[in-house]
Amino acid sequence: MDFDFDPADESFREEVRSFIHDALPADIRERNVRNYHANRADTRRWTTILHERGWSAPSWPVAKGGTGWTPMQQFIFDEENFAAGAPLLETGGLKMIGPVIYTFGTPAQHERFNVPFLRGEISWGQGFSEPGAGSDLASLTTRAERQGDEWVITGHKMWTTNGHYANWLYLLVRTDPTQKQRGLSLILVPADAPGVTISPIIDIGEGHSLNEMFFDEVRVPAENLVGEENKGWTYAKFLLDRERAFSAEIPRNKRNFALLKQIAREARRGGRPLIEDGAFAARLAQLESDLDGLTWMTLRALARQGDSSWDLPVGSILKVRGTELQQTIGEMHVEALGDRGAYVYPEPDFATGEHHWPPGPDYAPGVLADFLYRRAVSIYGGSNEIQRTIIARQYLGL
Amino acid sequence: MDFDFDPADESFREEVRSFIHDALPADIRERNVRNYHANRADTRRWTTILHERGWSAPSWPVAKGGTGWTPMQQFIFDEENFAAGAPLLETGGLKMIGPVIYTFGTPAQHERFNVPFLRGEISWGQGFSEPGAGSDLASLTTRAERQGDEWVITGHKMWTTNGHYANWLYLLVRTDPTQKQRGLSLILVPADAPGVTISPIIDIGEGHSLNEMFFDEVRVPAENLVGEENKGWTYAKFLLDRERAFSAEIPRNKRNFALLKQIAREARRGGRPLIEDGAFAARLAQLESDLDGLTWMTLRALARQGDSSWDLPVGSILKVRGTELQQTIGEMHVEALGDRGAYVYPEPDFATGEHHWPPGPDYAPGVLADFLYRRAVSIYGGSNEIQRTIIARQYLGL
């Protein structure tokens, strides 16, 4: 056992921090640090900037155009990127369909999709969930039927993050109706294909990141199948396992906790700093402890990334507690903002930068919208109830 | 709606308080205020004293030798009795089998058992649970077979509170093996009958209140059956419903909360009074709020006692939260006692009054033992898990 940070990692952190500090456009930072939903133009610009530095795919191997970084380096990059207020890189392409393509797809698919993606040119939308299949993906009903050298797709997908920005979609569709999980395949669909309709889902934070997608006999060429037919479930699961160390969203929790401390230092109750209230300070300290635990568990998971002999359900643990922590911090943001915690600060017009905000401290806009939207984090990606069942059944053998 | 306390109730409270103040022997008080397990001699003496005042059965009608008090008066009596450090009256005879006998039994049974009970002469032991049937009473296996004009009983009962003091036992036994709940009957058994063995169960607080009982072909006369054969379950349930308003144990929670505040005022952390610590004070205030909620819900339930049209699962709610509160207060007792919270203060010898206690403040002895024993309260009488299921299924219709 050895708990010292590698000095090389520390200098890597300095390098990343310094690059982001210099390279991140101020207007992008200003928008993203507020936790409003990411905007495609910002993500694209930032991806392009990172691509010039060779950093647009931190989790990919060098041979595939990535950085070849260790899991720890990826984590450090994520922390620094988020802390600086840079947009998150696109999860769908970077961590989901991109690696599936270079691992299980054809070289031609990699050239066609991944290489432009690295330059920021492709935005992916994920089509997994359906109205009748939230946590229960095995019961997906969106069908893809093979007709000649085409797939014909009909169905209804839900909760597609940034679907309205997507130019390509990757869908988990049923290709064998006689099977459950083993009847699903991954198919790529152009967002502008005839028969595709993408409609916004506005969340309770009044933001638009989610979408639903309707497929009405949408036709795509046979070569848009990724990997083998009926193996879509296997690919999806393979990727989720790879990402388990990142499930607690430490970068987000850290930045939000820092914001909470800032608010608590500036907020007053009866004229006295809120942070000097013993009970409030104890709640802050409790969150700090929670964050420490999740951080060290994340570090441990990073050190064992790729070790399939390690059966601890670390992804489920980090997901459950990481999302709970996000929600608690958000609640306390709103609480500590006091009267201003009730005000709606609408998302600015990203094109013009204009906004119409009620009075309040500089850090207020974005807090409420984020707090409300983040009720979703304990639901999506396998609800926390599903995660607890996984822990109990698969690990504890109950 | 009218939330004023009835002035008559207030003067009743004064009358009770003053009587107990004058009548309660100091040595009984000293032992009982510490929350060690009750002692038969104390309970008997106190019952006799109350009997002389006509108060030994606060929940019984006058015609049966009780006080005829309203539910509110019964509650007030319980509060004052507990607050003063008087022993609890025997639940088994007072609230369980006694009322079953006078409601469903024969007048002869009432004369034989209840009348001496009112004078403190009978101590009852309950035989419901079994090793294989804790929460699942429908699966009881202790058998009573009719042979001529006798019942022959064989089986194993668990968790009999004060069974070691009992001179009579009331058992829920299987008289019809082809039925579940509807095959159970209530039968009375002398504790000294041949074939009865009563063994102590020592709890983790090192106290002895619980017992297990073995029945090896124990023979009792047929007339020891209470009410009708195979209706035992109905009688047991009937009584539990009657007692629902008392499920939060408000008198105990109030006295224990008062003790917690006393400890917190006297305890020091780094030389400063613990109660001045903001976070600790907030936890105390939270308990006070919890206690208020349970108290007002109890008052509401008292006002509607006997109203079977009221389907709110108030007994389950009070049981779940009342027991959780007991456990939290106990935890904080031990925590606030600090170093002395770890010391074992053994139960005194009740016969001689002798004890061998390590150093500590006057209020320390009894705290740890009670804290440990009270892990049981969320388990017995239908575990809190069972109560939640009852709420969800029976009231919420899930």
Next chain:
Amino acid sequence: MDFELNHEQVLLQDSVRRFVEKQYDFDTRRKLVREGGGFDPKHWAVFAELGWLAIGLPEKHGGLGGSAVELAIILEELGKGLVVEPFLPVAVLAAQALAAAGVTGEAAQVLADIGTGAARPVLAHGEIDALGEIAFVETAAVRGASGWSLTGRKSLVVGAPFATHYLVSARTSGAPDDPQGISLFLLQPGDAGLERIDVRLSDSSRASEIVLSAAEVPAARLIGTEGNAFAALAAAHAHATTLICAEAIGAMDKALWITRDYLKTRQQFGQPIGNFQALQHRMADMLIELELSRAQLFGALAALGSAPAVRDRAVSSAKVQIGKAARLVGGQAIQLHGGIGITEEYVIGHYFKRLTMINNAFGNVGYHLDRMSRLAAV
């Protein structure tokens, strides 16, 4: 002690319930908050017509002299419907402040006019650095030749965009957190030196920040006596805090049963998800919190007429419970719904938003725990 509604109270409950069910369905409300600015004069007219606005007013001021129990009945039903019009700010908070301040003249007329709907005063008292502390007032009133000059800022004045009058608290003496030295003034929209910045709130209701820049107030518009407004403010807050608890109970009750119904119909893994024991127990916990909240509401209602220390302890205790419950019931109502729960289109998220706002209104859980400690230490 009697926990049941009497005949008149049942009739009142029925009338509010009917209004909510017939005239305030979710689509109507959505339209109102999107296009109607969050206030429908027709609704207010109904409130007046059915006597709800007058019910809490003293008889000598033209009211019906009802108790807080009647107001609680109304608020619980309004809570079920997520009614956004400022009933509580006007008919409870401002009305109680006026009644407790012992008004005469113009202010007395305003009080009386609440009942008919002709006046809609709101209390402009809270300030950003108060965070629930009623005695904290930094807005200053300086005596001038013919009256007072007020300077300061009031935040989260709910209902102010629709108000006819503002009851503004300002300090005429003392330190910022001194209960002594607070006075109350009657102002109106359009008064010189008064700026109103309207804001939309997360529950879709409307409020304003009110900025006073040497606003001139004639001497006659001092309400009650100089420097002695704290008692009236505290009484008004005790009422409003209690009654927002009643509203929360209505909202929680509705959210709970909507969720129950959803659990019985939503299918996953081949069965209604309400079959899953972990969800059943969650629902049981929600019911427990709701019913304990109701119990605490009774406690607070019982204490409203008591001495301030007794009253405030009971009110804080109730608000603590309601805050805890609101968090659990609101949060879990969304969680148990899954994805649909976080959409603006669907009703359940709006209960969550209203419950979150109630939790932070009139002092959050932390404030009230602290106040309970302080009252216990006395």
Next chain:
Amino acid sequence: MDFELNHEQVLLQDSVRRFVEKQYDFDTRRKLVREGGGFDPKHWAVFAELGWLAIGLPEKHGGLGGSAVELAIILEELGKGLVVEPFLPVAVLAAQALAAAGVTGEAAQVLADIGTGAARPVLAHGEIDALGEIAFVETAAVRGASGWSLTGRKSLVVGAPFATHYLVSARTSGAPDDPQGISLFLLQPGDAGLERIDVRLSDSSRASEIVLSAAEVPAARLIGTEGNAFAALAAAHAHATTLICAEAIGAMDKALWITRDYLKTRQQFGQPIGNFQALQHRMADMLIELELSRAQLFGALAALGSAPAVRDRAVSSAKVQIGKAARLVGGQAIQLHGGIGITEEYVIGHYFKRLTMINNAFGNVGYHLDRMSRLAAV
């Protein structure tokens, strides 16, 4: 960064595990605490023989110079077995206090003798009114002709009934909570003016209160330099607090799996109760708390060599987590067992008792949250 045990560490773990499994089953332990007074010299001889007592001592004092990681491995396994002999008080707390104080002469010999088992010193530092605050010392040492005179009372000196020496902290200057002015003295059983009142603890281990009534201590028995013991005490407490976390992890781990096995066998309502989803989710929460505790242990171990403020923040953070986890895992282990769980005969309640004691040892959750706040404010 490497979270895996190396070869030597695996061997060490195996040896402690074997001892616990073969020589410390529950019946043996029960006999030991009932009839053996809670200390078996044969066990201590095993600890010495296998090098566990020497592992944490500096090499210059005859130790093996192992790190806290090795001690954590030992403590976790001892925690699984609920070992009651005072390994932690002697081989960690007292040993680290001596090592950090920079001992010479007699005290150095005591330190060296820990490793062989010849000496069993315990630290007599805590006082009733400290409740975790390390700097709080009211016991006074007054300088006399040939040395010092100590008066005061030390509480919960775990292992003192079996100790060969007492390292007594006393104030030679300063206010009761001043980190400056605390000195450390070496005393022994039988010293004049020293009274030991032995007590049995709820986890069946033994401790004493030590009452000092003008106890005369020769000048040579001052350990380190006058008034400067705080740093050593703080370092020793950081180690002991971290390592009691390791012990708690062992105890929680064992309690969790015992409960898991019980759930798979105990039948109610016609099936193993482990089938019930609400219980499954409870078990999942227990595992989550356990694994977060383990993660925090790593954090505390990593920080033991850092500057005091960094070290203490990490240690407090770990102790907060372990306290929260101990409460949940210990309490639910009993709850999920049902009635059997509260019997003295059965093992699970003893895990609960030990975990409760650990939660309150070296500062409870409230103390450590407060310390985190203070350290964050610096």
